[in-house]
Amino acid sequence: MNTDPIADYLTRVRNAIKANHRVVEIPASNLKKEITKVLFDKGYIANFKFEDNGPQGTIKVALKYHPITKISAIRNISRISKPGLRKYAGSANMPRVLNGLGIAILSTSKGIMTDKEARQQNIGGEVMCYVY
Template sequence: MYTDPIADYLTRVRNAIKANHRVVEIPASNIKKEITKVLFEKGYITNYKFEETNSQGTIKVALKYHPITKVPAIRTITRASKPGLRKYAGVGTMPRVLNGLGIAILSTSKGVMTDKEAKQLNVGGEVLCYVY
């Protein structure tokens, strides 16, 4: 049993990209579904599908690669806030990922969103991960 399901999610995606897989299956939870939706909206993954197979269900994520060079859209995906050390950011201390080219995914009181969306809504929250 793993203690950090978000880190497990990110590791499965990272490993699938390194192995050049097209689709990766991940055990589902509400926070993982929201992270998947943000990755899809920002163009880091091609598609996703939520399957309710058992009580928990699974998420099937279709990874995105450049059609000619086969370079993955997600170059780096890292966990920011860990169970042992949570990282929170207010509106003024929002992290800039790759000088604005990447995104930070935050869990706020208004839901899971990117750092730019949180800044527009004037909310802070827990920094879950960085993607670029």
């Protein structure tokens, strides 16, 4: 039994990057699917595929590396809001990751989105993780 599935998702991605893997498989959930879509839209991962095998299904994430230097597009991915201590941000005090170069993924009432999108829509939410 996993107590924090989002932390598990981020740790699997982090470990796959450190091991220079091209693809990582992650147990699926609707929240993880939305986070994967945001990472793909912002260019941090090369591709993804949702597979419905078994009751839960899996997400196959193709990681993105620089063609010459082989450095990952994701330099750091870290969990911010944990089950023991939730972190929330209003539209006025939205976090800026690396002064706007990175993204913060938020869970809002309008769904999963980045800090920039939440600022534009003037809504706040739970700060899930930072990616840069």
